[in-house]
Amino acid sequence: MDKFLRILKPVKVYAKHESKSRIIKELAPDELILFNREKRRNQQNWMEIYLEKDKVGYLKKDSDTFFRCSxxxxxxxxxxxxxxxxxxxxxxxxxxxxxxxxxxxxxxxxxxxxxxxxxxxxxxxxxxxxxxxxxxxxxxxxxxxxxxxxxxxxxxxxxxxxxxxxxxxxxxxxxxxxxxxxxxxxxxxx
Structure with a gap:
């Protein structure tokens, strides 16, 4: 069983789990995106997501930007x-x-x-x-x-x-x- 996030509003995808990291993509509302796990770095929570071809990216974990699908x-x-x-x-x-x-x-x-x-x-x-x-x-x-x-x-x-x-x-x-x-x-x- 895969784990998905439903994007609720436009959100930036970072190359690394750091706020100063390069932005590699922006996700649009209503997209379903596979995610792997949560990470915490430098007092910030991140969601590790899968992009195309095993490429990973990171979303800041803000409660109003996505919904964790069940x-x-x-x-x-x-x-x-x-x-x-x-x-x-x-x-x-x-x-x-x-x-x-x-x-x-x-x-x-x-x-x-x-x-x-x-x-x-x-x-x-x-x-x-x-x-x-x-x-x-x-x-x-x-x-x-x-x-x-x-x-x-x-x-x-x-x-x-x-x-x-x-x-x-x-x-x-x-x-x-x-x-x-x-x-x-x-x-x-x-």
Whole structure:
């Protein structure tokens, strides 16, 4: 299992774990980057990351520049969510794209819906469900389905961000958003 950092804002990559070292690259928000370990040098914490072809670099360890992704396994029987793609260069924030059902004006845009659901135990009918509307003129929604014991990386902190969703990526082409109430276990907790 690889270890990843999700970059939250532009961050400089240093050649060595020293503030005066040469800057070899700048990472953009939303990149997932492999990391090896943490190091402490001269009273500064650093993250050793992997760049292309076994080349290493170092990031200053600042809490607001990256999120340490966690590898997890789904406990629910099924969890459905979505990903989306913009149809144009206009890229509003996620919070402004999806709305409560019945709140979008159908005269001003093409309204479509997406359902998110987790099924903890179908025999006992333990489910959580949310239906959202979105403007289909702006984005295309791609359904996302994970089944029991599917493995993925959790790539955001829903609690800190006060979000209804967790962001996930299985590093095999399935990534997007699931309900925050989705039950999963971090692999280090097993």
């Amino acid at each position: 590898f997890a396994s789904l406990n629910d029987e099924i969890s459905t969510g979505f990903n989306y793609e913009f149809k144009s260069k206009h890229t509003p924030e996620l919070d402004t794209l999806f709305h409560q059902r019945g709140t979008l004006n159908k005269e001003q845009c093409t309204v479509a819906t997406v359902e998110m659901k987790t099924v903890d135990d179908s025999d006992k009918k333990k489910t959580a469900q949310l239906e959202l509307e979105y403007n289909a003129d702006i984005i295309t929604v791609i359904p996302l389905i994970f089944t029991k014991e599917s493995e993925f990386y959790v790539t955001n902190d829903a609690e800190t961000n006060n979000s209804l969703f967790i962001e996930v990526d299985n590093r095999l082409g399935k990534k997007g958003y699931l309900l925050k109430t989705t039950n999963y276990t971090y692999s280090e907790d097993k």
